[in-house]
Amino acid sequence: MKYHVLEKEQLNCFIKSLAKKMKVVAPISKGHGNYVFGEVKSADEISLNYVPTILPPKKYFMPTKEKMLDFDLSGKEPKDTAALDLEEIAIFGVHTCDLAGIQCLNIVFNERPRDYNYLLRKEKLFIIGLECNKYCDEYASCTLVNSHLPNGGYDLFFTDLGDRFLINVNTQKGEDFVESIDLPKAEPKDMTALEKLREEKKKIFRNEIDVDPKKIPEMLDKVYNSKLWEKVGEKCLSCGNCTNVCPTCYCFDMEDFINLDLKTGYRLRTWDSCQFETFATVAGGENFRSQRSMRQRHRVYRKFKFPVDKFNRFFCTGCGRCSRTCMAGINLKEILKEVAEESKF
Amino acid sequence: MDINNSNWRIRRGKIIDSKQMTPSEKWFEIALDEKELDHEPGQFVQVELFGVGEVPISICSSPTKKGSFELTVRAAGRVTREMHKLEKGDFIAIRGPFGRPFPVKTMVGNDLLFVAGGLGIAPLRSLINYVMDNRREFGKVDILLGSKSPKDMLFSDEIGKWGKRLDVNFACTVDKAEPEWKGNVGLITSLIPGVNLNPERTYAVVVGPPVMYKFVIAELLKKNIPERHIVLSLERHMKCGMGKCGHCQIDHPKNYYCCKDGPTFTYDEVKDAKKL
Amino acid sequence: MSKEKKVLTKPKVAFFDFACCEGCQLQVANLGEKLLDLLGLIDVVEFREVMSEKWDKDYDIAIIEGSITDHHAEERIKKIRARSKILIAYGSCATLGGVNGMKNSFELEEIRKYVYGDKYHYFDSMTTKAVDQVVKVDYYVHGCPVYQPELVEVLKCALRGIPYSVPDKPVCAECKLNENCCLYDKGVVCLGPWTRAGCNSWCPNNGNFCYGCRGLVKNPAKNAAKDIIARYKLDEKLMKNKFDMYNKAKEVSDESKK
Numbered sequence: 001m002k003y004h005v006l007e008k009e010q011l012n013c014f015i016k017s018l019a020k021k022m023k024v025v026a027p028i029s030k031g032h033g034n035y036v037f038g039e040v041k042s043a044d045e046i047s048l049n050y051v052p053t054i055l056p057p058k059k060y061f062m063p064t065k066e067k068m069l070d071f072d073l074s075g076k077e078p079k080d081t082a083a084l085d086l087e088e089i090a091i092f093g094v095h096t097c098d099l100a101g102i103q104c105l106n107i108v109f110n111e112r113p114r115d116y117n118y119l120l121r122k123e124k125l126f127i128i129g130l131e132c133n134k135y136c137d138e139y140a141s142c143t144l145v146n147s148h149l150p151n152g153g154y155d156l157f158f159t160d161l162g163d164r165f166l167i168n169v170n171t172q173k174g175e176d177f178v179e180s181i182d183l184p185k186a187e188p189k190d191m192t193a194l195e196k197l198r199e200e201k202k203k204i205f206r207n208e209i210d211v212d213p214k215k216i217p218e219m220l221d222k223v224y225n226s227k228l229w230e231k232v233g234e235k236c237l238s239c240g241n242c243t244n245v246c247p248t249c250y251c252f253d254m255e256d257f258i259n260l261d262l263k264t265g266y267r268l269r270t271w272d273s274c275q276f277e278t279f280a281t282v283a284g285g286e287n288f289r290s291q292r293s294m295r296q297r298h299r300v301y302r303k304f305k306f307p308v309d310k311f312n313r314f315f316c317t318g319c320g321r322c323s324r325t326c327m328a329g330i331n332l333k334e335i336l337k338e339v340a341e342e343s344k345f
Numbered sequence: 346m347d348i349n350n351s352n353w354r355i356r357r358g359k360i361i362d363s364k365q366m367t368p369s370e371k372w373f374e375i376a377l378d379e380k381e382l383d384h385e386p387g388q389f390v391q392v393e394l395f396g397v398g399e400v401p402i403s404i405c406s407s408p409t410k411k412g413s414f415e416l417t418v419r420a421a422g423r424v425t426r427e428m429h430k431l432e433k434g435d436f437i438a439i440r441g442p443f444g445r446p447f448p449v450k451t452m453v454g455n456d457l458l459f460v461a462g463g464l465g466i467a468p469l470r471s472l473i474n475y476v477m478d479n480r481r482e483f484g485k486v487d488i489l490l491g492s493k494s495p496k497d498m499l500f501s502d503e504i505g506k507w508g509k510r511l512d513v514n515f516a517c518t519v520d521k522a523e524p525e526w527k528g529n530v531g532l533i534t535s536l537i538p539g540v541n542l543n544p545e546r547t548y549a550v551v552v553g554p555p556v557m558y559k560f561v562i563a564e565l566l567k568k569n570i571p572e573r574h575i576v577l578s579l580e581r582h583m584k585c586g587m588g589k590c591g592h593c594q595i596d597h598p599k600n601y602y603c604c605k606d607g608p609t610f611t612y613d614e615v616k617d618a619k620k621l
Numbered sequence: 622m623s624k625e626k627k628v629l630t631k632p633k634v635a636f637f638d639f640a641c642c643e644g645c646q647l648q649v650a651n652l653g654e655k656l657l658d659l660l661g662l663i664d665v666v667e668f669r670e671v672m673s674e675k676w677d678k679d680y681d682i683a684i685i686e687g688s689i690t691d692h693h694a695e696e697r698i699k700k701i702r703a704r705s706k707i708l709i710a711y712g713s714c715a716t717l718g719g720v721n722g723m724k725n726s727f728e729l730e731e732i733r734k735y736v737y738g739d740k741y742h743y744f745d746s747m748t749t750k751a752v753d754q755v756v757k758v759d760y761y762v763h764g765c766p767v768y769q770p771e772l773v774e775v776l777k778c779a780l781r782g783i784p785y786s787v788p789d790k791p792v793c794a795e796c797k798l799n800e801n802c803c804l805y806d807k808g809v810v811c812l813g814p815w816t817r818a819g820c821n822s823w824c825p826n827n828g829n830f831c832y833g834c835r836g837l838v839k840n841p842a843k844n845a846a847k848d849i850i851a852r853y854k855l856d857e858k859l860m861k862n863k864f865d866m867y868n869k870a871k872e873v874s875d876e877s878k879k
Contacts, residue, residue, distance in 0.1 A: 034802040054800040064798045068353060071395035077436045078395050080355055084348045113352035113587045120346060224598050224617075237814045237842040239793035251591030254584055258396040258777055260658035265396045271798065274591055276790045277840055282582045283400075283422035286555055288620055289596050292842070298596065306600040325797070327805050327814060328848040397783060423784050 002169040003186035003194075004178050006158075011165070012043040015092065017181045022088040022126065025060070027053055037091065046093060048160070051136045052319045056098050056247035057091050060125055061105055062118060062271075068254070069267035083266065084117055090126040097140070097319035099129050099154055100147040101247025104307070104315050108250055117269075126173060129157035133197060134204055139320030141208040141333050147317045148205045149198070161193045209333050211340040213314070219343035220305045224297070228338050233293025235328040240273030242322035242330070243299060248307075248315040249273070274298050300335060352587060355393055355438045356382075361413055363433050366499050369420050370464065371429050372405075375437055376413040382439075384408055385446030386472035387578060387609045391586050392416070392428060393438040400424040401583040401604070404442060405467040407474035417467040417499060443586035447472045447576060447609050452548045456484040458540060458570075460561055462491045462533050462553025466499050468578050468608075469552045473507070480512055487540050490517040491533030491553070495526045514540075533557065537564035544569035552578045558621040562612055572613035579608050579621060596620065632681035632780065635667035637701060639687030639694050640721050640749070644766040645712035646670045646686060655773055662780060680705045682779055688714040688721040688870065689755050691745040702756040707779050710752040711762035711772060717836045718751040718870020719765060725749055725869045749870045760785055765834035765867065768820040788818040789839050792831050796822035804830045805853050810860050814849070815841040834867045 006014055018024050019041055027035045027050040035050040037057055055064075067083040094102075109118035129150060132142075142148040150157050155174035159166045166186055169175050207213075243249040253272040258265035272279060275296070280289040289295050299322075307315040316332070323331040358377035365371050382390070382404070389403045400422065406415035420426045431437065449472070457476060461469045476483055488507055492498045498517070508515040516536050518529035529536065533553070549565050551558065558577060565575055581593035581603035588605030595601045597618040601610070615621060636646060650671060652659065666676035683705035689695050702708055713719035724732055725748055733741040752758055762768075762775045778785040788794075792813035796803075799822050804811035812833035813825065824831050850857050865872075 030800070030802050032802045032806045034806065036800045054797065054802075069355070069395075073395060077357075078438070080395060080438070082348045082351055082353065108589065111588070115353075115587070115589065116346050116348050116351035117353070120348060221598060234844045235848050237791065237793070237845045238838075238840075239791040239797075239814050241793055241797050244794070244797045250589065252585070253590070253592075254399055256394075256396050256398045257774075258781070260655065260662070260773070260777065262662065262777065262781060267395075272591070273790075273794065274594075276794065277838065278789050279592060280582070280594075280596075282580055283419075283425065284554075284580075286580075286620075288581060294596055294619070298594070298600070301598070301600055302594075305598070309599065325803070327793075327803065327852070328842075328845040329852045396781075423786070427783060 002175065003190065004167045004169060004183040005186050005190055006165045006167055006183055008163055008165065014181065015040065015043045015046070018090050018092070018177070021177075022090050024090045024092055026092040030054070040092075048093065048130070050093070052095065052097065052140075052321050052324070054325070055245060056101055056319065056321065057094055058101060058105060058247055058250075060089055060091060061102060061122055062250060062252070062269075064271050066117065066269040067266050068117060068269050070264070071266065072264045074261075074263040084120060086121055086124045088124045088126070090128060092128045093130040093158075094127055094154065095130060095132055095136075095319070096150050097142050097147045097317040098247050099127070100145070100151065100317040101319070102127070103151075103153045104248040104311075104313070104317070105250055106153075107311050107313075126177070127154045127156075129154040131157065131159040133160060133201065137320065137324070139324045139331075139333070140318055141316075141320060141336075142318030143205040144208050144211070144213050144336075145314045145316050145318045146213075148201070159194060159197065161190065161197065164190075166190050166194055208318075209337050209340070211336060216304045216314075216336065216339070217308045219339050220301060222343040223339050226342050228335070228342055229293040229297040232296045232330055232335060233291055235330050236275070236292040236296050237328055238275050238277055238292055238295065239327075240275045241325045241327070243273040243275055244271060245321040245325050247317050247319055247321070248303070251279075274302070296330070300332075300339075304336075353440065355440060357436070357438050360431055360433055360435045360437050363431065365429075366417065367497055370499060371418050371420070373416045373418065373431070373437075374406075374413050375416065375439070377439075380412060382408075382414045382442055384414065384442035384471075386449060386475045387447035387468055388442040388444045388471075389468075389583070389586075389604075389608065390416070390439040390441035390443065391583070392418075392424070393440065394424055394427055395438070397427045398424045399440070399584070400428070401443075401586065403468035403471070403578070403608075405470045407471050407478060409475055409478040417464065419464055441586055443583070443604055444608050445606060447550060447578075448611075449475065453482045454484065456486070456542060456547040458487045458489070458542060458547055458549040458565075460489045460533060460537070460549060460551040460553070460565075462557040462561075463493065463497070464499070465552035465554070465557070465578070466490060469550060470500060470503075472550060477507070477510075477513075484546065485514070485542075486512065487514045487542070488516070489533060489536045489540070491536075491557075492517075492519055494519050494521045495523055495528075532560070534560045534564050537561065537568065540568070542568060542570070544571065544574075548574050548576060550576045555580065555620055562621075572616065573611045575612035577610055577612060577615065577621060579603050579610060579615070581608070583608075631662060631664045633666045633676065633678070634663045634682045634684065635676060635680045635705075636665070636669070636684045637667070637686065638669060639685065639698065639715070639752075640690040641687030641712060641714040641719075643670060643686065648766045648769055648772065652769055652773070655769070659773070659776065678704075682707045682709060684709045684711055685715050685752050686712045688718045689750040689752065690721055690724070691747055693745060695747075695750075695755055698752060698755050707759045708752075708756065709760040709762065709775065709779060710758045711767050711775075713763060713765040713834045713836070713867050715752045716758075716761045716763045717867055718749045718754075719834070719867055721749040722751075722868070722870030723865065725872075726865060751870055754870070761787055763787060763817060763835035764820055765832070768823055770821070771819050787835075790818050791838055792816045792818050792820065792822050792825070792835075794818050795820070796825045796831075799826055801825040805849065808853065810855055810863060812863055814845070815864075832866060833864060836868060836871065
C-alpha cells in the first residue's frame with residue numbers, strides 16, 4: 001500500500017493541477033443542507049464536510065440521459081450507429097458509501113451480457129475518495145453494511161488528518177498523477193495517525209440498527225407477506241426519489257427521439273424507477289406491481305435480498321439518501337428494524 | 346471492447362413475408378442479413394423501430410426452420426401499432442435472441458402436453474414445431490388450444506395439420522362460438538380432465554394470458570403433474586433483454602429477471618409470485 | 622414507416638384560442654429557430670396572433686388553447702373538431718380547464734353577478750370545461766404556459782401519426798435529476814409530488830415551487846399528503862387551495878361522473 005501526504009494548504013494546487021488534465025467535479029453546497037457533485041476549478045469551491053449529495057456520483061457512470069444510438073431514416077434503408085459520448089472526469093471527495101455504490105454498479109454492468117457503454121465510460125473516470133471521520137447525519141447506516149471504511153474502488157483516497165491529508169494510492173493511474181505533482185511519501189507518524197483515527201472511528205461508527213446484517217436476507221424471506229409493506233406503501237408518493245438518489249439503483253428505460261427534420265434521431269437510455277406507477281406495466285395494460293406496497297417491498301428486496309443471492313453483497317451502501325430525500329418520511333432504518341421485529345414471529 | 350460490437354448491437358434484416366392474421370395480430374417472416382437468428386424455442390427478440398422505440402416479441406418459429414424466423418405481433422402499444430404498418434420488403438432491425446428457452450433437453454424422452462390460450466400459441470409454436478420436426482425424440486404429444494372465437498384462432502391452417510397427424514392428440518375450444526363452429530365451446534381448462542396422461546413422465550407447457558395460468562395450473566396439479574414438470578412462459582415488459590433495466594423483474598422473493606432467468610419458468614420456480 | 626414520407630403537401634395547421642391569456646401562443650411565437658424548422662414541415666393556415674388569413678377547408682391539425690366557458694365556445698369547438706383530423710389541446714386552460722376552473726368553486730349565478738353586476742344575464746357563461754370535456758382530444762400539451770420542448774415533441778408525434786404519452790410520474794422524478802434543493806427542505810408547499818412530469822421541473826429549476834399546472838398523475842398519493850403536512854408542519858388548507866388553482870374544472874367533472 002502506497003501513501004502520500006498533502007498539506008491542507010496545498011489542496012488548491014492539487015485541484016488546479018488536476019483541472020489542467022481533466023474536468024474536476026467535487027461536492028459543492030446548494031444551500032439548505034443540500035450538496036451536489038459539480039465542476040470546480042479551485043479548492044475553495046469544494047465542501048469537504050458534506051452530507052451525501054442529492055444525486056450520487058453514479059450520474060457520471062450512467063448519465064441520467066445517455067445517448068446509445070444515432071439513426072438516419074433519410075436513405076432507402078435506415079442507418080444506425082452506436083453512440084458513446086465520453087469525457088475524462090476526476091471525481092473528488094467521494095465518500096466510502098458512494099465508492100461502495102460504484103463497486104455495485106461495476107458488478108452489475110460487468111455481468112454478462114456486459115454493458116460496453118458503462119464499462120468504457122468508467123475507464124475515463126478518475127476517482128478520489130474521501131474518508132468520513134464522523135457521521136454525516138442520523139440517516140446514515142454505513143456501519144451496518146460495512147461501508148464506513150474504504151474497501152477499494154478508488155484511484156486515490158484522502159483521509160483528513162487535521163493539518164494534512166493522507167493519500168492512499170490504489171492504482172497506477174493514481175500513482176502517475178501523484179508522481180506528476182511530486183507529493184511527498186507518507187512517514188511512519190502519518191501511518192500512526194491513521195491507525196489512531198481508525199481506532200477513534202470504531203467508537204463512533206456502530207451498527208445503526210442493532211440487527212445482525214448477515215441475518216437480514218433470511219429475515220426478509222419471512223416477512224414477504226407482512227402487513228408492514230402496506231404501512232410503507234400508504235406513505236409512498238411513487239415519486240421515485242428514493243431510487244433516483246440511490247447509489248446502487250440502475251434501472252433504466254430506452255426512449256427514441258427524432259429531430260425536427262423528422263429523419264434523423266437518437267436513442268437515449270434514461271434513468272427509470274421501480275417506484276413509478278407504470279414501471280411494471282405491459283402493453284396490454286396489466287400492471288405487475290400495481291400497489292405502492294409491492295413497489296416499496298421490491299426496492300428493499302433489491303437492496304438486501306436479491307443482490308445477496310446473486311452477487312453475495314448488499315446493494316445498500318448506508319448513505320441514507322433514500323430516507324433523507326423522502327418527503328413523506330419513509331425511513332430505511334425504520335423499515336429494517338420492523339423487518340427484524342416482525343421476522344421474530 | 347469496441348462499442349460497435351456491444352451487446353446492444355443491432356441486427357439488420359428484411360421482412361420477406363407478412364400476413365394480417367386477425368384485425369389485431371399480424372405475422373411477419375424475417376430474414377437477417379447475417380442469415381441465421383440462431384435461437385432456441387421460447388426465446389424472444391427486441392424489435393427496433395428507429396424513432397419509435399423497441400419492443401420485445403416472442404419468436405413463433407422453430408429453429409429447425411432455416412434462413413428466416415417468424416414473429417406474431419399484437420397491436421397493443423405505440424411500437425407494435427407502428428409495426429403493423431410494415432409490409433413485405435420493408436427493412437427491419439432486431440436485437441437478440443434473448444431469454445432462457447424452453448427446457449427442450451430435459452423434455453426429450455418424455456410425453457408432452459401443450460396448453461395455449463390466445464396469443465400464447467405464438468411462443469409455444471416455436472416449441473411445437475420443433476417437436477414435430479424431431480418427433481422421434483419425444484413420447485406422446487397432446488395439444489390443447491383455446492381462443493376467444495374461431496376467427497381469433499391464430500395459425501389455423503397449421504393447427505389443422507397438427508390435428509390431422511396420427512402422432513398428435515389435438516383438441517381446441519373457443520370461449521364464444523359462431524353458428525358454423527362444430528368444435529368445443531368453453532374455457533381451455535375444460536379440455537384438461539379429458540387428457541389421458543402419465544403424470545411422472547409428462548411435461549406440460551402452458552402459455553397464455555396471465556389470467557389463464559392460475560386455472561390451467563390447478564387442473565394440471567389435479568392430474569398429479571409435478572410442479573417442476575409444468576413449464577410456463579411469462580409476460581413482462583422486457584426493455585433491455587439483458588437482465589439489467591429492471592422492468593421485467595417478477596414480484597417474487599427471488600426477483601427473477603423475466604428476460605434472462607425466463608421468460609420460461611417451471612411452476613415450482615415461480616409459484617410464490619403474486620401474479621404469473 | 623416509409624409511407625407517410627411520400628406525402629408532398631405539407632399538413633395544414635391552425636391555431637385557435639378560447640378563454641385564455643394567449644400566453645401559450647406566445648410560447649409558440651417564441652420558439653425561435655425551432656419555429657423556423659417547424660414552419661418547414663407545416664402550413665400554418667390560421668393563427669390569430671400572427672396572421673389575419675382564414676381557411677375554409679379541413680385542418681390536418683387544429684391546436685387549441687383556452688378553456689370552454691360559454692355556450693358559443695362550446696359550439697365553436699365542436700365545429701373545429703368536425704373539420705380537424707387531429708386535435709391538440711395545449712396549455713392548462715385547454716387540457717385541464719386551468720385557472721378559469723377556479724370559477725367552478727362558486728355557484729355560477731353568484732359568480733356571474735359578482736363579475737358582471739346586475740346586467741350579468743347579457744353575458745353568457747357556464748361552468749368551465751377543459752377541451753376534452755366537450756370534444757375528443759388526440760394530443761395533450763399540459764402546462765401554464767406549455768413547456769416548449771414538450772410542445773415540439775408532441776408536434777413531431779402528431780406529424781408522424783404516432784401517439785405521445787404524457788409522463789405519468791410526479792414532477793419530483795425530474796426535479797430530483799436536476800438536483801434542485803427540495804422545496805419542502807426550504808419549507809415551501811410544492812405540488813410536485815402529485816403533478817404530472819414532462820416539464821423537466823421548469824419551476825423548481827428556477828427557484829419556484831410547482832403550482833400543479835400540468836394536472837395530477839393518474840393515481841395521486843392522497844395519504845402521503847398527510848404525512849408531508851405533518852412532517853413539515855404545513856397548512857392543509859393552503860395545500861388544498863394550491864391544488865384548486867389549476868385542477869378545479871377536472872375535479873367537478875370527475876365528481877359528476879361518479
